[in-house]
Amino acid sequence: MIKAKEITKSFGDLKVLKGINLEVRKSEIVTIVGPSGAGKTTLLQILGTLDKADSGTVEYDDLLLNTLNEKQLSKFRNEQIGFVFQFHQLLPEFTALENVCIPAYIGGKSKQEAEERGKQLLEFLGLKERLEHKPSELSGGEQQRVAVARALVNDPAVILADEPSGNLDTENKQELHKLFFDLRDKFGQTIVIVTHDRELSGMSDRKIEIKDGIIFNG
Numbered sequence: 001m002i003k004a005k006e007i008t009k010s011f012g013d014l015k016v017l018k019g020i021n022l023e024v025r026k027s028e029i030v031t032i033v034g035p036s037g038a039g040k041t042t043l044l045q046i047l048g049t050l051d052k053a054d055s056g057t058v059e060y061d062d063l064l065l066n067t068l069n070e071k072q073l074s075k076f077r078n079e080q081i082g083f084v085f086q087f088h089q090l091l092p093e094f095t096a097l098e099n100v101c102i103p104a105y106i107g108g109k110s111k112q113e114a115e116e117r118g119k120q121l122l123e124f125l126g127l128k129e130r131l132e133h134k135p136s137e138l139s140g141g142e143q144q145r146v147a148v149a150r151a152l153v154n155d156p157a158v159i160l161a162d163e164p165s166g167n168l169d170t171e172n173k174q175e176l177h178k179l180f181f182d183l184r185d186k187f188g189q190t191i192v193i194v195t196h197d198r199e200l201s202g203m204s205d206r207k208i209e210i211k212d213g214i215i216f217n218g
């Protein structure tokens with residue numbers, strides 16, 4: 001599903017990634033672990049086309065991303081990848097449902113189509129009663145579930161999550177983790193999660209450790 005070859009990335013003199021090779025199979029849940037500053041976020045952003053590697057390639061199925069221009073890339077990203085960040089990054093002025101619908105609008109869906117899918121997802125995530133709430137009126141766990149619904153609204157093949165449970169208490173954390181596995185079981189999604197959480201990395205199909213810019217134990 002995802003194949004990264006010899007990815008390198010530097011910021012000025014700082015060599016962050018020194019040749020990362022990584023393959024993720026369809027419907028696999030892979031966690032990426034490693035010390036703070038190891039380059040986990042950088043790698044995830046490169047896998048997600050939000051950042052560009054200095055060298056190396058990323059392929060999704062047989063599509064070589066290097067061959068796409070910016071416009072094609074943003075279309076690809078909108079259709080194929082759902083992002084979940086550590087801080088939910090919901091827009092404060094918009095309701096839960098509106099936040100979820102935004103990627104669908106960007107993708108050209110009608111209001112009716114977007115809202116239908118958005119409601120369905122929020123319901124699936126136990127937020128049926130929270131559609132019209134603004135992010136500030138939701139708990140941390142609820143905000144993060146809205147962010148997951150937003151990531152799912154275009155039915156992406158891949159979900160990339162960067163420390164998604166980093167700011168949740170134990171109960172909400174466990175619920176969110178379970179949700180990733182439910183999603184995979186239900187929709188067959190391929191999921192890559194950067195995490196510090198040992199329980200989550202222990203549950204995942206495969207744990208990849210990044211250290212000193214390379215994969216330590218692929």
Ligand code: ADP
Pocket residue numbers: 011014016034035036037038039040041042043
């Ligand atoms: P992690 O997510 O594993 O904590 P990051 O990928 O965020 O690590 O960062 C890896 C290293 O690259 C860190 O030393 C960080 O300070 C540096 N870095 C990340 N992004 C940038 C940037 N845009 N400009 C300069 N340095 C950066």
Ligand code: MG
Pocket residue numbers: 040041042162
């Ligand atoms: Mg990070």
